[in-house]
Amino acid sequence: MTSHSTSRDVTGEHLHLVHELDAPPAEVFRHLVEPALLARWFGPHSVRVPEESVVCEPFPGGEWNLVMVDIATSTPYPVMARVSEIVPPRLLVCREIDIEADDATFNGLRLRIELHEHDGDHTLLELRQGPFPADTTMAADSAEGWVQSFEKLDAVCGAPATPAPQEAAGPRSGGPGPRPPGQYRVNVNTPLPTGTQHVLVHGTQRAVIAEVGASIRTYSVDGRDVVLPFDETTLAPAFSGAVLAPWPNRLRDGLYRYEDTTYEVPLTEHDRQTALHGLVAYARFTPPADIAPTSTSVTLEHELVPTPGYPWALLVCATYTLDDAGLRVHVATTNLSSANAPYGIGFHPWLSPGAASVDECTLRVDAVRHVTVDERLLPTGTEPVAGPFDLREATALRGIALDDAWVDVTRDEDGLSWIVLASPDGHAAALWSDATMDTWQVCTGDGIPRIERRGVAAEPMSCVADAFRTGERLVHLAPSATHEVTWGLALL
Structure with missing residues (x-):
């Protein structure tokens, strides 16, 4: 697959990235919500993501969790989030959970990924994340991590992989059952005041x-x-x-x-x-x-x-x-x-x-x-x-x-x-x-x-x-x- 550059806009406490992928939105979306595919590309080049650590529940309120493991030191870096909005195959919005807090509350960091059709069967992936703490390099550091992740996604997205499932994967035991597509567009958070x-x-x-x-x-x-x-x-x-x-x-x-x-x-x-x-x-x-x-x-x-x-x-x-x-x-x-x-x-x-x-x-x-x-x-x-x-x-x-x-x-x-x-x-x-x-x-x-x-x-x-x-x-x-x-x- 062709490797494309990423447009970066890191302003203050927010980052905004745009990346082109040589695959249609439906294929890219699978790499956001299917554990086996997400594990293949998520994180910078210095980490790997064990497939067994990935939990993706594709419905509002579902978990979107994984663990990045440093290849050199084996240090784990957990990522825990909840899906707040999902519109297959166009939109995924998550809020990250502060795993160090006693009550595991949301830390305010919001991730929004939109997929846009581009030049026929290509996709423009648009990512927004923030707000990061002020007066830190966290926004810039996160942007670099995403850029490296996209380089890995370039290599795997559209390549031969596991066939798409016939129905949505169910959640872990104890959660609600699979949701029909018509129920996906439910907002847990307040909708954007500017809309789509x-x-x-x-x-x-x-x-x-x-x-x-x-x-x-x-x-x-x-x-x-x-x-x-x-x-x-x-x-x-x-x-x-x-x-x-x-x-x-x-x-x-x-x-x-x-x-x-x-x-x-x-x-x-x-x-x-x-x-x-x-x-x-x-x-x-x-x-x-x-x-x-x-x-x-x-x-x-x-x-x-x-x-x-x-x-x-x-x-x-x-x-x-x-x-x-x-x-x-x-x-x-x-x-x-x-x-x-x-x-x-x-x-x-x-x-x-x-x-x-x-x-x-x-x-x-x-x-x-x-x-x-x-x-x-x-x-x-x-x-x-x-x-x-x-x-x-x-x-x-x-x-x-x-x-x-x-x-x-x-x-x-x-x-x-x-x-x-x-x-x-x-x-x-x-x-x-x-x-x-x-x-x-x-x-x-x-x-x-x-x-x-x-x-x-x-x-x-x-x-x-x-x-x-x-x-x-x-x-x-x-x-x-x-x-x-x-x-x-x-x-x-």
């Missing part, structure tokens, strides 16, 4: 699209972040990377009138008494049955059900694709209702300055008119760009705080309008939008929890704030009609 993670890889580019909000959770090129990443175990901070529909930005008082009827949606920004960023930023988006994810592209959709405040059914379908030019996003929204629907859309990635601070960067925004606002950040009009709002040329951000919109965008010879955050490292995190959107929002994140001016939100939008009330750039989506937009990210 869809990993895209193209060359040195890597993106993770989260199920919740169809959010761009990470996007990097050659290890350099293009957007501010956030952890899968936390809620997305400040709408990071999310789809904003059926309206972007703010809606005054959560009230609007459309075709002679007044509607009210819940307020989500109470200090300004506005409804912010639509209804789907924290909704689940799932792959449609007829479009399978690949290693470079994933399509996710969400059907917005009618509510008293927005009584139209919409199907929002977002496709994310990595290619040589970067990350491309295309969203098509179809009105499933029998009446016209008011509609707008936007997106909320936070551009990353890399290792620099925002104050060390410059910003360019391709637009010639700035949107003026009141004390609630709701539009009052537009004005020609001037002073700190004239960002047509790269402008130093030190001393400039923004939460502003621009219209009358300018475009290059390819018909694209850009926002470019340039850093001292010689790179620039950049976002482009084609002719399907003509409005920008930019925010430097001052005072926003978990952002605190660490990045710059570059938000392409089809309309400005409060469009449901003003009608400015509002889309009137007819029954069965589809509205489409396209934008993208790149590291320049």
Whole structure:
């Protein structure tokens, strides 16, 4: 079998590894849960795992235990864990037990292994583990152990081995009997707040699209972040990377009138008494049955059900694709209702300055008119760009705080309008939008929890704030009609 390199990301108390295997997910999954197969590859090169020490109970609450034995000294190193979630042949989540504790309690260390189809019959194995104790080398040491384990897995996975059993192996005496596959997806721990993670890889580019909000959770090129990443175990901070529909930005008082009827949606920004960023930023988006994810592209959709405040059914379908030019996003929204629907859309990635601070960067925004606002950040009009709002040329951000919109965008010879955050490292995190959107929002994140001016939100939008009330750039989506937009990210 071919030996592949492993992508490593060891940050603080967590590690994240991605490794390609020349076998389909079903075969790789067997090597995670069948004792004879797990013993063949688990642990660094300096240890062996006796098959008789391995216990794998493939159901939530089951044991996942083994003993690594140092080949030189015969010193045993037990590993004890409990399965908290299992979805054959895609997902295994375990929590490690502190065997030194008197009550053998969980030590908080969590192992998550996801298997993704890749290039036909290959697999991308994605592993996350943590949190490790702070101010130690344990995360890095564990990463090295996993890398060596994967080298062994390369050699055995897909090689002739024991035939797959006809039914799931039963647990040890005294435990519950074999579980049918339909019962496997049971969570003992709280589900991830970001949902399923869809990993895209193209060359040195890597993106993770989260199920919740169809959010761009990470996007990097050659290890350099293009957007501010956030952890899968936390809620997305400040709408990071999310789809904003059926309206972007703010809606005054959560009230609007459309075709002679007044509607009210819940307020989500109470200090300004506005409804912010639509209804789907924290909704689940799932792959449609007829479009399978690949290693470079994933399509996710969400059907917005009618509510008293927005009584139209919409199907929002977002496709994310990595290619040589970067990350491309295309969203098509179809009105499933029998009446016209008011509609707008936007997106909320936070551009990353890399290792620099925002104050060390410059910003360019391709637009010639700035949107003026009141004390609630709701539009009052537009004005020609001037002073700190004239960002047509790269402008130093030190001393400039923004939460502003621009219209009358300018475009290059390819018909694209850009926002470019340039850093001292010689790179620039950049976002482009084609002719399907003509409005920008930019925010430097001052005072926003978990952002605190660490990045710059570059938000392409089809309309400005409060469009449901003003009608400015509002889309009137007819029954069965589809509205489409396209934008993208790149590291320049």
